[in-house]
Amino acid sequence: MKIPPFSLEAQISEIGEEIEEALIKVFRSGKYIGGEEVASFEKAFALAIETSYSVSCNSGTDALILALRSLNIGQGDEVITSSFSFFATAEAITSVGAKPVFVDIDPENFLMDLALIEKAITSRTKAILPVHLFGHPLDMDKIMKIAEENNLKVIEDCAQAAGAHWRGKPLGSYGDVGCFSFFPTKNLGAAGDGGAIATNNFDLAKVIRELSIHGMPKRYFHTNIGYNSRLDSLQAAILNVKLNRLNKWIEKRKAIAINYINELSMIEGIKLPSNTFINKSGHSWNQFVIRIMDDSFIKNIKSTSENISHHSNRDLFRTELHRLGVNTIIYYPIPIHLQPAYKDLRYKEGSLPVTEKVCRQVISLPIFPELNSIQQSYVIDKIKEIFSK
Numbered sequence: 155m156k157i158p159p160f161s162l163e164a165q166i167s168e169i170g171e172e173i174e175e176a177l178i179k180v181f182r183s184g185k186y187i188g189g190e191e192v193a194s195f196e197k198a199f200a201l202a203i204e205t206s207y208s209v210s211c212n213s214g215t216d217a218l219i220l221a222l223r224s225l226n227i228g229q230g231d232e233v234i235t236s237s238f239s240f241f242a243t244a245e246a247i248t249s250v251g252a253k254p255v256f257v258d259i260d261p262e263n264f265l266m267d268l269a270l271i272e273k274a275i276t277s278r279t280k281a282i283l284p285v286h287l288f289g290h291p292l293d294m295d296k297i298m299k300i301a302e303e304n305n306l307k308v309i310e311d312c313a314q315a316a317g318a319h320w321r322g323k324p325l326g327s328y329g330d331v332g333c334f335s336f337f338p339t340k341n342l343g344a345a346g347d348g349g350a351i352a353t354n355n356f357d358l359a360k361v362i363r364e365l366s367i368h369g370m371p372k373r374y375f376h377t378n379i380g381y382n383s384r385l386d387s388l389q390a391a392i393l394n395v396k397l398n399r400l401n402k403w404i405e406k407r408k409a410i411a412i413n414y415i416n417e418l419s420m421i422e423g424i425k426l427p428s429n430t431f432i433n434k435s436g437h438s439w440n441q442f443v444i445r446i447m448d449d450s451f452i453k454n455i456k457s458t459s460e461n462i463s464h465h466s467n468r469d470l471f472r473t474e475l476h477r478l479g480v481n482t483i484i485y486y487p488i489p490i491h492l493q494p495a496y497k498d499l500r501y502k503e504g505s506l507p508v509t510e511k512v513c514r515q516v517i518s519l520p521i522f523p524e525l526n527s528i529q530q531s532y533v534i535d536k537i538k539e540i541f542s543k
């Protein structure tokens with residue numbers, strides 16, 4: 155058996171026809187920018203996130219850039235965020251001229267360590283940019299409190315957290331702006347790039363809308379240097395079909411996560427996502443991430459692999475799992491602060507020790523709504539096999 159880390163095959167056979175019909179309708183209309191599909195998606199998405207407004211755009215990265223710009227964050231400003239994220243989180247901050255300031259993470263949930271935020275605040279800090287990584291919600295009550303006390307804006311990176319909640323309220327509805335990605339591997343994925351912002355602030359929604367169309371409030375009248383960042387009508391048609399299924403799909407992801415946790419909890423050397431968190435949390439399980447601890451005993455693999463010294467236990471485990479037919483991905487092997495692109499920020503190795511350690515330990519197991527129970531059992535059996543050697 156071969157298990158992919160992610161696959162859309164089963165989803166396409168489930169809803170492919172419905173999507174094809176929607177696509178043909180848009181294609182035959184000859185209107186590919188804006189129009190009914192985009193308007194109805196924005197309305198439905200705002201409803202889903204429980205915000206007053208939603209503005210669609212070209213990607214999750216653009217959503218972050220538009221949010222930062224709408225809050226006038228730029229040259230000389232600092233934004234506090236996590237280095238354990240997809241590169242785009244920091245890239246968006248840098249691309250508006252501001253500086254990302256990274257705080258270390260909590261190894262239990264992979265999220266920004268809330269106790270470290272206040273120490274990172276300077277006179278230049280303008281905003282906190284929390285990342286609900288893997289779909290795990292940050293404590294938004296605490297973040298909003300810190301932000302209020304220090305007069306900071308909050309931009310939520312919800313790229314992996316569409317449909318996730320904190321205390322029953324959707325992520326993306328807490329901060330000044332919530333930013334979403336519809337990249338195909340996200341919980342709500344388009345057939346290409348797409349993104350959206352959600353906000354309760356009318357003025358911000360208006361500015362973001364204008365910025366996304368060349369800073370153009372009226373046709374050929376430009377009040378700002380903006381972007382060309384729209385969601386295609388064809389992508390909106392797909393998202394309109396998929397949005398109705400988002401919650402059902404998250405429930406399926408959650409069932410898989412619970413199964414993994416139940417079945418793998420006895421293995422020493424694996425650190426699972428915190429068990430107690432599952433039933434009361436609004437985790438959207440975009441990824442199921444475990445840690446292979448440095449003291450795990452994967453002896454047999456060690457003795458058969460080459461260049462032993464260059465491999466962490468995680469890498470050995472991953473190679474062996476791959477050999478047994480289970481493919482995985484590492485989100486993320488190198489923290490943002492140690493990426494060559496950020497050498498000018500002069501973060502040294504060891505400056506964010508938890509983030510750096512976790513990057514060497516994490517591995518994402520296959521998780522997508524259509525991963526069936528036979529496939530789940532296969533993944534579980536192969537992991538047990540590796541650890542029982």
Ligand SMILES: *Cc1c(COP(=O)(O)O)cnc(C)c1O
Binds near residue numbers: 314337349
């Ligand atoms: C995917 C992702 C982004 C960027 O979204 P794109 O649509 O790919 O531009 C930003 N932040 C995080 C945490 C992501 O996972």
